[in-house]
Amino acid sequence: MNSPLAPDAPETATKTVTLEIDGRSVTVPEGTTVWEAAREMGIEIPVLCHDPVLDPVGVCRMCVVEVEGARTLVASCVRDCEDGLKVKTASDAVVRNRKTLTELLMADQRDTSTRDEKTGDDELFSLAREFGITESRFPGGNSRPVDSSSPVIDVDHQACILCDRCIRACDDIQSNWVIGRTGKGYKTRIGFDLDNPMGASTCVECGECAAACPTGALTNKPITVPIEAKRPLEDVDSTCPYCGVGCALTLKVDREENKVVYAEGREDSANEGRLCVKGRYGFDYASHAHRLTKPLIRKESHYPKTTLTGAMQRKDDGTRKNGVYPDYDKALSAFREATWEEALDLVASKLKGIRDEHGGGALAGFGSAKCSNEEAYLFQKMVRTAFQTNNVDHCTRLCHASSVAALLETIGSGAVTTVYADVRNADVALLTGTNATSNHPVAATFFKEAARNGTKLIIVNPHRPELADHGEFVRIKPGSDVSFYNAIMNVILEEGLEDTAYIEQFTENFDALKEVIARYTPEVAAPICGIEPDRIREIARTIGAANAMIVLWGMGISQHVHGTDNARSLISLCLMTGNVGRPGTGLHPLRGQNNVQGASDAGLIPMVFPDYQSVADDDVRARYEEAWGVPLDPVPGKTVVEIAHGTEEGSIKGMYILGENPFLSDPNVQRARDGFMNLDFLVVQDIFLTETAEVADVVLPATSYFEKTGTYTNTDRRVQLGQTALEPPGEARLDWQILCDVMTRMGYEQGYADVEDVFVEFSDLTDSYKGLRYRHLAGRGKLWPCPDPENDEGIVVLFGDGFPTPTKRGKFSPAEVIPPAELPDAEYPFVLNTGRTLQHWHTGSMTRRAKALDEINPDAFCEIHPDDLATLGVDDGGMVRLSTRRNHIRIKAISSTKTSKGSVFVPFHYREAAANLLTTDALDPVGKIPSFKFCALKVEKA
């Protein structure tokens, strides 16, 4: 396995061996296989069961070679090179052998291969063609069945040659452990779990097995247009549009149909070719019939505004009727189509009108972490220059604002200190508040792999994530994080496990921390967090004894009114044990969206310009005023929820929303909805008529991820290039151009030649991106900071020699336990926890329009503990009514022990049962992040 830290790894003198292959002498490191050595020399030995990304098993014998003196032919994929070995890779005996083997294997194949028909890369059929085998002399036809039960993969057992590649792909690459071999002898075939149909197994549809299969046994089902070998497809290297892992992939594009046909992971990338179900099968929303193709202006007859789509219709069992968006056309009919000229003029004049009458502070903008760095940069530039306000924010506020606040306060940088794959170098990985197999699926494969290779995973969470199967699971009570970590630190200090030298050299304010945590003995914390004192001690010892510990956290940490305190606790824990700045150590808030890091870097934050430069700082402002050529507002702007409240009280009168859907994603969403309806003018730039766009005055048809080029910065600080694969539908326009047009019309002329021009302006103003250009971003992309982009990938592990704070020291920021904003009581006795699922993305506007994802996960549901369901008298799968002090929803209840007794987990994707009708808009005082993970809830049978 290649380490992400390879450049820093100590040089060890490797022993070499010298051998002869096909008469040429070659010297290779000891441990190289004959197959690899031959490949180095440019000799391709055919393989079937081998794939360089998998550990070789040597079961098919296709790769046999002749070794002088050996009794039989040897399998080169498993044979290590030795000094003096003489190898012939294509002698007559070898070729005869391979040919017969191919013929034997072909005996069982059908006349045609599904893989050959689809992607044209059936390795067995290619060999048969190469050897001129048209029919087999051997009796065959194993009459094994086909299985098309999976929504994404066709299984043809008859074409299976039992090479084990899918099993290794599922086990060793994705760590999903779904596939085995069932039966024996001639009847053997692969089986899923207990030999279930694939679609009824624990398969998570990552598609790794289909990518690994060399024959027609496992192939991708078509998503958009048929996958056909005769279709000329173009390869477009890009990245995944969904989560913060930012997997690099190659899109296979049919230019004529203007559709992505299928997607493959890119091997030369940080994700090492791995993808999850969203990345591999979730691209078709771009081609959905609901795409907006013309600018829309609300008809006069549709004032005053109401929400247009009615409640989604559902049957009694909670399954839906008539699709997810039954009255989409009705909603569209509230608008009339307009020309770009008319729409843009209207937008510019309305916004200008509000600005001139009420001041820039009456305007606000929501950008999006789904958009590129270029779009984010232009959006905040538009709000700051043309709108003349700092009221610009985006969804990061709702996910990691508290983490970033804590990181900036303590170590002076809001980004991760190391990459997720650095878990490979850790002895201990603390994973807390994260359900990574759903929300960062490919990163999770690296965690599971590390666990298999000896990294101890400690998983701290109130909700049991799948990762709990791969390490030690510590189920703390919801909202009790600070008490738990304070107690851990208490024990570490008590038992002298802290790293005194590190504390001395690199930190400050340690005494203040000591004073606070002295009070949090395990005995004090135990009743709060629900973990026995001795177990707390044990965990503290494990952490204290680790040579390298990495901490990765998600929204279970950040989305609380004490989210900043939670993050401070984790930071203190790392600083105290010296676990920052070395391989296998560090702080890694797993970022949600594909461009959360970049959108923040580009300044979609009300208090700071790009590069986290304070708007209130006169020198900084002077610099940006010079760059942008206009006077800038020195007052920090409002955050997401504050803006929503501003719309309610009328201080915010006009808004521009780019690619966000606060109608489903804001906390206490009914209140937010009422506020947005109150606006004098709302313009929404999006690819669909989202729930938010329904109440817009003007809707601008934007381009999807696949239709544009731009850069995206993933959770690792890795800047990667997304490239244009499709033509925009109808008159939909590139987002960066729309923004420039609006600015120009508002009197602030923009003249970029192309989108890279925007990137250049942004990177020149942003130290951490300095010097980066598109040409550097192929392959693995670049990690910022990247002092030498021509030759280097960028800095993997930050802060080995101090922090970017005024004192160069990391500051301990002690946290006391504060209670959640709303505690359960007699009327609302449950705790509501919201989150996401593997297949859906946020408010579902993309994924519920993606065929495979919607098919796998069609209906809203919540998870309730079986004991609670029994008390309520509700069957597994029955309907419940969930209510909080704010609102109620009706939803299907799934019995699950993942959630603890007294808690209910509700994914927030579903418009027909919007979890955010229930959530509270109480905020963390520092990070201004809402408490999505905790509020009091009532559950009734419905």
Next chain:
Amino acid sequence: MTADEIRAHIDPMRHEFAESRSLVLPALKFAQTEKGHLDRDDLAAVADAVGLTSAYVESVASFYDRLYLKPTGKRIVSVCVTLSCLLRGSDELLRRIEEREGLPHGVGTTDDGELTVQEAQCLGYCDRAPCVQVDVDETMGPLSADDVERLLDDLRAGDRPERLWR
């Protein structure tokens, strides 16, 4: 059988094995004692008890002829079909069973659910080929086709042996 019952059975032998997956066979054998075969719940329980994936446990269970994934007859008759027995006419024995019991190729479970016939590989009785094993312990040979018919009659008439599967 429940995972807890299986755990109670295998826990005392854990120390005997370097790897926990070595416990999968004893666990499967034990789970089979309950009904004489293993259903899906049993396999899942074994996976849970041993700490392996269900795919792995199923791979093992479906490999071994003596682990039954479907209900079997009251008695099990295994006809050796390896070389010595085959040369001495075990195919003849199977043909007779096919005729008499209406089992395709002579193997399977009879319609009345009384008997299960299966092929076996060398039973170590080559000197008494062709041979047949009844259940797991009683091996006999050489047998003629008529002998086999008599054997089947006797088995049908008898009772299901206790502790057969242990």
